Amino acid sequence: MKKLGISGLATLAALILWAIPSSAAIRGNYVEVRTADVYTGPCFANSEVGVEGRRAILTWTISQGEWQGVNLNGLSVMAVVRAKDNLGDPYHNPYPAKAIVIVDQHANAAQRRALVNFVQTAGGPLVEHIVRVDRAPIKVDFGSGMHHGTVTVVAGNLARIQTRSLCAGDSICGNEELYYPPLTKVAHAMPAYTVEEAFNGAGLGAVWNQKDDRSAYIGTFQL
Numbered sequence: 001m002k003k004l005g006i007s008g009l010a011t012l013a014a015l016i017l018w019a020i021p022s023s024a025a026i027r028g029n030y031v032e033v034r035t036a037d038v039y040t041g042p043c044f045a046n047s048e049v050g051v052e053g054r055r056a057i058l059t060w061t062i063s064q065g066e067w068q069g070v071n072l073n074g075l076s077v078m079a080v081v082r083a084k085d086n087l088g089d090p091y092h093n094p095y096p097a098k099a100i101v102i103v104d105q106h107a108n109a110a111q112r113r114a115l116v117n118f119v120q121t122a123g124g125p126l127v128e129h130i131v132r133v134d135r136a137p138i139k140v141d142f143g144s145g146m147h148h149g150t151v152t153v154v155a156g157n158l159a160r161i162q163t164r165s166l167c168a169g170d171s172i173c174g175n176e177e178l179y180y181p182p183l184t185k186v187a188h189a190m191p192a193y194t195v196e197e198a199f200n201g202a203g204l205g206a207v208w209n210q211k212d213d214r215s216a217y218i219g220t221f222q223l
Helices: 006-015 042-048 109-127
Strands: 026-034 055-067 076-082 098-104 130-136 138-142 151-155 159-164 188-199 208-222
Touching: 026 138, 026 159, 026 188, 055 109, 055 138, 055 159, 055 188, 076 109, 076 138, 076 151, 098 109, 109 130, 159 208
Parallel strands: 098 130
Antiparallel strands: 026 055, 026 208, 055 076, 076 098, 138 151, 151 159, 159 188, 188 208
16 A cells, blocks of 8 residues: 655646557546545545445546547546445455446447447456446546646536545545555546545446545546
């Protein structure tokens, strides 16, 4: 587990702005929110094991690239996951999990198929069991400069994410660290504060609206 002070967050923020190597087939921005803190102290994390952290929302916004020979520039895709145990806990197996995939409404039929396949590859066992694929207008806004860490994602009336950067007031016990790593492969990632994460769709047997947790990652990806 990697120790992280609040002062180090600015450095992490700069890392995800690094250029991604041109050899990547597909690249873009990534945001992930969980129903358990990822930047936290062990005592807080232990209290959530077996109780929280079974659900997650992951969003990929593709800035450039092709998948299966299909151009996906400018499209977004989201996976909403519900597992049987805390995601990221090394002592328990959270799988099998159920997943809903929400594809960008602007995607054509070929792009939709490519987006679903991309999510299956990027998400691995998280999205091995896709129980539903929905279409929705996905609007993603990644803040920059002094607003870095502020992200808003809206997928129609199905899902919503809002984050902000962590600040000194978010350190509760003084020994916070990056307790759980990101759920998928990312190029660079920094923890962020989840203002809101909500899912109101069908297929997972649950809806939720969770607020005010240190449970997000913001980063870049390349595959």
